[in-house]
Every structure is written in structure tokens, then in C-alpha cells.
Amino acid sequence: MYKLILEKTAYTPSQLSGLDLPQIALAGRSNVGKSSLINTLGGRKNLAKTSSTPGKTRSVNFYLVEPVKFHLVDLPGYGYARCSMAEREKWGLLIQKFLEDNSLLKAVVLLLDSRLEPQVLDLDLAQYVRTLNLDLIPVLTKADKCKQKKIEHIRKTWTQILGLTDPLVVFSSKTGLGKDQLWERIIQKVAG
Ligand code: GTP
Ligand code: MG
Numbered sequence: 181m182y183k184l185i186l187e188k189t190a191y192t193p194s195q196l197s198g199l200d201l202p203q204i205a206l207a208g209r210s211n212v213g214k215s216s217l218i219n220t221l222g223g224r225k226n227l228a229k230t231s232s233t234p235g236k237t238r239s240v241n242f243y244l245v246e247p248v249k250f251h252l253v254d255l256p257g258y259g260y261a262r263c264s265m266a267e268r269e270k271w272g273l274l275i276q277k278f279l280e281d282n283s284l285l286k287a288v289v290l291l292l293d294s295r296l297e298p299q300v301l302d303l304d305l306a307q308y309v310r311t312l313n314l315d316l317i318p319v320l321t322k323a324d325k326c327k328q329k330k331i332e333h334i335r336k337t338w339t340q341i342l343g344l345t346d347p348l349v350v351f352s353s354k355t356g357l358g359k360d361q362l363w364e365r366i367i368q369k370v371a372g
Contacts, residue, residue, distance in 0.1 A: 182363065184222035184252065188242040193277040196240060202250040202370050203242075203284045204317075207275075207309070208291030209301055210234035210257030213321040216353035217291065218243060218254050221363065228254050238271065240278055250286075250370045253278070259301045279312055287315040287369040289362075294320035294331050294350065298341060306342060317349070317365050318342060324352040 190196045206214045215228035215237055222228075222243070229236055234257060241254040255278070256271050279285065288309045292302055309316055318338060323331055335348050349365060351358035 182221070182248065183246040184218065184224070184227055184243040185246065186227065186241060187244040187251070190240040190242075190274070190278075191238075193274055196274075196278055199242065199251065199284065201244070201284065202286050203253050203282070204250065204287050204289060204366050204369060205253040205255055205278070205285060206289045206291060207255050207305060208257060208321075209259045209293070209299065210236075212257065212291045212293050213351075213353055214254055214257065214291055217289075217319070217321065217351065217362075218252060220351075220353040220356060220359055221252070240274060248367065248370060251284075252366075258305065259299075279309070279314070285314060286372075287317050287366070289317045289319055289366070291319050291321050292334075292338065292348075294323050294326040294334055297334070298337060303341070315369055316342070317362075317369065318344065319349045319351050319358070319362060321351050321353070323350045323357055324354045 206217060208214055211234040215230045218228040219225055228241065237254055237256045243252045245252055255275055290306055290309065306316060320331065320334060331350055338348055349358045349362045351362060
């Protein structure tokens with residue numbers, strides 16, 4: 181139904197400029213499934229590069245969504261330990277520059293691993309996004325790897341912690357679970 185086309189890749193803050201369409205970003209810890217989610221939403225396996233080794237995505241990638249005309253933005257994951265301090269700082273600055281003072285950004289899809297209890301890094305990011313007055317769309321990833329009971333538990337926990345009114349989207353890139361619901365939420369934010 182929607183088509184995704186990689187339109188721009190930014191490795192430095194200065195490369196983030198020059199765009200004018202609304203944006204929806206995907207944020208979350210390294211390896212949580214951001215790039216896989218892009219592939220599932222786009223209906224193609226190799227749109228975004230994925231890897232079982234954390235730290236795969238190192239640039240900010242802008243995917244044009246047709247026919248609606250906005251950008252889905254795949255961000256590098258945070259909390260990736262196996263790289264130098266300098267490199268981590270560089271990514272941090274790039275993400276910070278992207279999120280702050282970005283009037284095109286309509287919402288941040290926050291990816292959370294359905295198998296894990298809330299992690300400090302996730303809470304920090306949720307807090308940070310909120311202090312920037314950005315809308316959050318929380319998504320529980322890798323639902324195919326998690327028992328229904330556990331998913332319900334973690335869904336309740338996050339709803340409480342974040343004080344959510346809408347239910348969290350339960351998602352699996354493997355089975356496509358939650359794909360239509362997530363598209364709906366994203367389009368709502370772009371239109372609103
Ligand atoms: P970085 O680019 O390092 O920030 O990671 P990422 O968040 O983009 O994660 P990526 O999409 O590369 O996925 C990491 C690993 O998790 C890969 O081995 C994926 O195949 C796997 N994975 C992602 N989503 C799912 C899912 O819904 N179900 C299952 N079973 N595996 C998944
Ligand atoms: Mg990635």
C-alpha cells in the first residue's frame with residue numbers, strides 16, 4: 181500500500197539540512213529492531229540493512245513514503261557499547277542535532293524490546309523526547325519471541341510508566357503483527 185524509497189543518508193549534522201517534508205523518526209536501543217521494522221513497513225527485505233550484531237545503522241536514513249509524502253527516519257541505535265567513546269559521542273551529537281529544533285519532526289516511534297523489563301536507556305530517551313515536546317509512539321518489538329502473558333505484563337508496565345492513554349503497538353517484523361496498526365498511528369501524526 182505504501183512505498184518506501186531511501187532518499188537521503190546523513191553521517192554528519194550538516195547533512196541533516198535541506199529537507200522539507202514532515203518526518204517520523206524511529207528511535208531505540210541498538211538491536212531492538214528499527215531497521216527490520218522499516219523493512220516490514222516497506223514490505224521489502226533489504227530496504228534497510230539489519231544485523232544480529234548491534235551497531236549496524238550508523239547514519240540517519242531518510243525514507244520517502246509514497247504516496248503520502250513524508251520521511252520515515254531510521255536512526256542509529258543508542259547504548260551500543262562496543263565502539264570508541266569518540267564514535268559514541270559523534271552519534272550522540274548527530275541524533276541530538278536531529279531531534280532538537282526540528283520543526284519537521286511530527287513524532288518519534290520509540291521501539292522497546294517486548295522481552296525486557298524497562299531499561300534505564302529507554303526511560304532516558306522517552307523522557308528526553310518528552311522534554312523536546314515531541315509526540316511518542318511506543319512500540320513493543322520482537323513480539324514473536326515473547327509469550328502473550330509476558331507481552332501483556334510489559335504492555336501494562338510501560339503504559340503505567342509513560343502514563344499512556346493509547347495502547348502500545350505490539351509488533352513483529354517476522355510475522356507482520358501490528359503493521360497496519362502502526363501505519364495508522366504514523367499517518368495520524370503526519371496528518372495531525
Ligand atoms: P541498530 O542498527 O544496531 O541500531 O539495530 P536495529 O535496531 O536497526 O536492529 P535490526 O533491525 O538490525 O535488528 C537486530 C536483530 O534483531 C536482527 O538480527 C533482526 O533479524 C532481529 N529482529 C528484529 N526485529 C525482529 C522481530 O520482530 N522478530 C525477530 N524474531 N527478530 C527480529
Ligand atoms: Mg538499524
